[in-house]
Amino acid sequence: METYVDRKKLFVPGLAKLYESLAPLSYTLIRFSLGVFLIPHGYAKLFQDDAVAASRNFVNFGWSNPLAWAYFIGALEFIGGIMLAVGLLTRIVAAAFVIEMSVISFGVLWPVWGWNRRGMEYALLMGIIALAILFRGGGRYSVDRYIGREF
DSSP states (O other): OOOOOOGGGOSSGGGHHHHHHHGGGHHHHHHHHHHHHHHHHHHHHHHSSHHHHHHHHHHHHTOSOHHHHHHHHHHIIIIIHHHHHHTSSHHHHHHHHHHHHHIIIIIIIGGGOBTTBTTHHHHHHHHHHHHHHHHHOSOSSSHHHHHTOOO
């Protein structure tokens, strides 16, 4: 996929070659960043004490085995974050993050949400980015592309 930058439209035309050379990395940077941002959240749930706090949300939903759900989400964020960062089973992992971020945004944060309270905009943004990744797949620099198969 060739990237063309029209030098005439740039304020600094000399940057055209830099933009053309780095543009293919932009999608990978977005996919990698979302995965890397989620890894510490999963780590904290799996290996520190955050699973107990996260399980309260599942108690509020009335779901049975709330601690098991919290550990499941921890595994998704930790292992799925790594998979998303490297682009392995990208669409499946992205779909799981779309579901998770939708639940966080609209099931946990929405009832008392405001732009200046509780941070729903972050979960919502991560969900929208995950949705875009679901549509696009692993991209040029991904394990999915390397193995030649995507879901």
